[in-house]
Amino acid sequence: MKPKILLVNDHPPSLLALKALLVNAPQAAEYEVITATSGAEALRAVLDHHFAVIFLDVSMPGMDGFETAQTIHSHPRSASVPIIFITAYYADEMNRLRGYQHGAADYLISPVIPQILYSKLAVFIELAKKNLQLQYQKEELALMNRDLQVQQMRDLKRINAALETEILERRQAEARAHDLATRDPLTGLMNRRSLTERLEHAIAMANRYGQRLALLFLDLDRFKSINDSLGHDAGDELLRQVSERIGGAVRESDIVARLGGDEFVVLMEALPSYAAAAEVARKIIATIDVPFHLGSQTIKTSASVGISLFPQDGNTMQTLMRSADLAMYHAKQEQRGTIQFFHEDLNARMLERCRMEQELQQALDNDEFELYYQPKIEARTGRVAGVEALLRWHHPRLGLLSGGQFIPAASETGMLVSIGEWVIAAACAQARRWRDQGLPTPSIPIAVNVAIPQIYADLPDILHRELRRQQVPPSSIQLEITESLVITDTEKATSVLREISESGITIAIDDFGTGYSSLSILKTLPIDILKIDQSFVRDLGKNPSDTAIVAAIVNMARALALRVVAEGVETREQLAVLHDLGCDEHQGYYYSKPLPAGELVQTLMQRSLA
Numbered sequence: 001m002k003p004k005i006l007l008v009n010d011h012p013p014s015l016l017a018l019k020a021l022l023v024n025a026p027q028a029a030e031y032e033v034i035t036a037t038s039g040a041e042a043l044r045a046v047l048d049h050h051f052a053v054i055f056l057d058v059s060m061p062g063m064d065g066f067e068t069a070q071t072i073h074s075h076p077r078s079a080s081v082p083i084i085f086i087t088a089y090y091a092d093e094m095n096r097l098r099g100y101q102h103g104a105a106d107y108l109i110s111p112v113i114p115q116i117l118y119s120k121l122a123v124f125i126e127l128a129k130k131n132l133q134l135q136y137q138k139e140e141l142a143l144m145n146r147d148l149q150v151q152q153m154r155d156l157k158r159i160n161a162a163l164e165t166e167i168l169e170r171r172q173a174e175a176r177a178h179d180l181a182t183r184d185p186l187t188g189l190m191n192r193r194s195l196t197e198r199l200e201h202a203i204a205m206a207n208r209y210g211q212r213l214a215l216l217f218l219d220l221d222r223f224k225s226i227n228d229s230l231g232h233d234a235g236d237e238l239l240r241q242v243s244e245r246i247g248g249a250v251r252e253s254d255i256v257a258r259l260g261g262d263e264f265v266v267l268m269e270a271l272p273s274y275a276a277a278a279e280v281a282r283k284i285i286a287t288i289d290v291p292f293h294l295g296s297q298t299i300k301t302s303a304s305v306g307i308s309l310f311p312q313d314g315n316t317m318q319t320l321m322r323s324a325d326l327a328m329y330h331a332k333q334e335q336r337g338t339i340q341f342f343h344e345d346l347n348a349r350m351l352e353r354c355r356m357e358q359e360l361q362q363a364l365d366n367d368e369f370e371l372y373y374q375p376k377i378e379a380r381t382g383r384v385a386g387v388e389a390l391l392r393w394h395h396p397r398l399g400l401l402s403g404g405q406f407i408p409a410a411s412e413t414g415m416l417v418s419i420g421e422w423v424i425a426a427a428c429a430q431a432r433r434w435r436d437q438g439l440p441t442p443s444i445p446i447a448v449n450v451a452i453p454q455i456y457a458d459l460p461d462i463l464h465r466e467l468r469r470q471q472v473p474p475s476s477i478q479l480e481i482t483e484s485l486v487i488t489d490t491e492k493a494t495s496v497l498r499e500i501s502e503s504g505i506t507i508a509i510d511d512f513g514t515g516y517s518s519l520s521i522l523k524t525l526p527i528d529i530l531k532i533d534q535s536f537v538r539d540l541g542k543n544p545s546d547t548a549i550v551a552a553i554v555n556m557a558r559a560l561a562l563r564v565v566a567e568g569v570e571t572r573e574q575l576a577v578l579h580d581l582g583c584d585e586h587q588g589y590y591y592s593k594p595l596p597a598g599e600l601v602q603t604l605m606q607r608s609l610a
């Protein structure tokens, strides 16, 4: 676009002359000339065009040059357009000053000298071209700016979207991490950590508002054997279903958590009454009692629940948890599938148990145990057919303790496995010593009592290791196993006992008649001997039903080709009845109390001489 020049003159010949000068100028191709014959016409032109410069005649009728200039410059659109006044040569200095005051950029004296006109014009055309260029560049810049803004906007939106996704992902990761830290992944229930936090908070609230709360500890009965026999997937499924059933048995506001394994906890806050806790525990036990469907299998289990109450059973998180756990442990021991509230006696028993455990460990370490031996007499010959090893404890405080005084407690503490190992080693060592001493009956077997947990703890390996160490034959040792053991896990007992029996060690069922052995179990087990429990022997000859029971046991043993031993024989009358019934061996105070090895040897000597 070319710069434009406006010529304003009311005198047509002057206008034409000036226009002729401009259109014939050497740089005429660089601009365009527009004319106006009055101030008003000039103002209209200014509204329509942008001018590089205006040549304005000063003396015009109506609106003269000054007034026109003032009006042009008063408008923002044309405020900076340079105006050159054209005036007669006679215009005085005052008049020119007025022109400058009305915004004149310069003056030309009429008649105009072309060279002066051209040189002044050149300045303004150059200025206009520069302005146009600047304008163009400004527009370019504005365009670029807009593009930049659009680009920036897009970038911002992209960055924003990326940020939002990242924040979302981070929130989800945080939620997952929080879940992992506070929830049990298998059941989705609270885990131990969040339960303890919750319990601490609940105790603080109960303290402040004087409320009651209850903590229910729940453990599935026989979960381990279900898990072992059906596999871990089925075990997991069972735990999930159990967690759902517990959830269905409690209030929405109660907290259900899984501590791990098959241990669940329910926290009941703001209890209306303590009876409500027992009510919920009963509901849970009832719901767990309904058979579970795991794939194609239907299984039955039960739950034992221990309950501790705030504030009486503890006012800290730790004591409440411990009390509920202890109560649950006792529920399990007393009768599976029942509820047990915590009480102080349990605590005392627990402390006693801990003390006993420590003392039993010390007994092993300090060699405080000793085996006593009680002979078993063969009815037919009156000879010693074997001896039973019975454990005695030289307790540093309490003196000599017999098995009945500490074996049940040792069994509770789980110490019987290591004690049992000591007993087997001691019995094998005694067998060796008797052989070395050349007893009259060196081959009489020593019967050792075996506790239930020993069966699951490498019993065959331990037996063979000790027999080898002492270089005595397997026939030197006999095992006495309580009847109830066989009932609890027939399959395991059968396979372990079979291995032991095949190695040449004879096996006796102890306390026979007190458990619930069935004939078929007795038939499948590799049993050699039945020991009739002393409770049936005690009243023999006095109580006809005891006599009938012993007679039945003897007959059954005969049918199964087993030897029968009667325990606890104290009197001649008992002995007479047992003789009549055809019992193979007798054991009891009538012949001898359990004795230390040395004393027993003398008894054996006397009997063999008798």
Ligand SMILES: Nc1nc2c(ncn2[C@@H]2O[C@@H]3COP(=O)(O)O[C@H]4[C@@H](O)[C@H](n5cnc6c(=O)[nH]c(N)nc65)O[C@@H]4COP(=O)(O)O[C@H]3[C@H]2O)c(=O)[nH]1
Pocket (backbone or CB within 6 Å): 374, 389, 390, 391, 402, 403, 404, 405, 407, 416, 420, 423, 448, 449, 450, 451, 480, 510, 511, 534, 567, 568, 569, 570, 587, 588, 589, 590, 594
């Ligand atoms: N009233 C009466 N009692 C008699 C008579 N003859 C023997 N006894 C006692 O009756 C118990 C017989 O042993 P048990 O039935 O195997 O019952 C044993 C046995 O189950 C267990 N036990 C003893 N030693 C061991 C052992 O080394 N390991 C294991 N696991 N248990 C043992 O402790 C229980 C009690 O042992 P003890 O106190 O030594 O009590 C022994 C014995 O001293 C009698 O004529 N009259």
